[in-house]
């Protein structure tokens with residue numbers, strides 16, 4: 582698989598990364614054996630970028646990845662880890678802690694759960710409004726100096742925060758939602774990352790399954806993030822699935838799948854944008870990897886963007902209450 586360097590000084594990562602979040606309950610129940618088989622299949626196919634967060638299943642996701650990596654060479658995986666989100670025993674969310682002491686504490690537990698002695702890319706999941714980004718990035722930079730972290734990344738922050746962070750230490754990538762129906766970064770964030778030589782690792786490329794071509798109205802299970810996601814609610818889902826049907830016509834004409842069109846569109850936006858796909862089953866992974874063979878012509882691009890114009894989605898990408906606190910939305 583083709584690889585790209587993240588940022589100016591970052592690691593070489595595969596053209597598609599694997600997001601492991603869905604393997605730890607965020608999209609309802611998942612199958613542990615199939616999750617591990619999916620991670621193995623990804624590594625065997627040359628996917629080296631594995632994304633996780635210490636709060637995905639309160640450590641469950643890191644322990645799962647740790648198990649999958651047993652017997653593998655450490656250098657075959659580039660581990661991207663988010664920290665900072667606070668959970669409670671009932672799976673609730675309690676804000677963000679990105680104080681320097683918290684950074685070091687979270688990292689110590691993460692290294693144990695993953696069973697490794699360094700993290701490739703370490704990033705705060707969200708900006709902690711009570712801690713200057715310089716302090717959080719400075720603490721990660723200390724961990725780079727100490728050898729526990731190789732590179733520093735960011736997640737869901739806006740252009741001003743990116744600039745402030747990059748003034749403290751090299752930032753290799755910004756992880757942020759980007760898809761045909763979530764194009765907010767094009768206005769200010771992408772110009773800033775491009776100016777600073779920071780890559781984008783794009784998540785939600787399939788809008789959490791909504792534009793995968795497999796989603797059907799009424800599919801959400803209890804405990805699934807999509808129960809609260811505005812785009813999946815009655816009144817919005819109908820309009821959003823109508824967009825998917827327009828994409829399906831384009832996909833069928835090219836003998837590819839809707840998911841492959843959606844992934845190929847993001848991947849073709851630039852070598853500085855690496856899609857992280859949330860497959861948790863081998864068949865989904867195979868489909869996602871098939872997007873590498875999809876060639877989009879200028880006419881295809883125009884047809885796709887006519888089918889799904891910017892801002893065509895009904896409903897925000899997160900519930901209003903969460904969007905209000907996201908630095909990337911300011």
Ligand SMILES: NC(=O)c1ccc[n+]([C@@H]2O[C@H](COP(=O)([O-])OP(=O)(O)OC[C@H]3O[C@@H](n4cnc5c(N)ncnc54)[C@H](OP(=O)(O)O)[C@@H]3O)[C@@H](O)[C@H]2O)c1
Pocket residue numbers: 599600601602603608632633634663706736737756757783784785786787788789790791793795840857858859860861862864865866868869
């Ligand atoms: N930085 C952040 O704030 C942030 C936020 C969210 C996620 N992330 C990271 O980004 C990763 C990807 O994001 P995501 O999972 O939300 O988004 P996604 O890739 O847009 O959506 C994943 C969903 O799409 C479904 N799907 C349908 N067809 C698929 C196919 N061919 N290939 C892959 N998936 C297919 C999956 O299905 P099944 O249900 O069949 O498995 C899964 O439910 C996460 O795993 C996580 O590591 C980061």
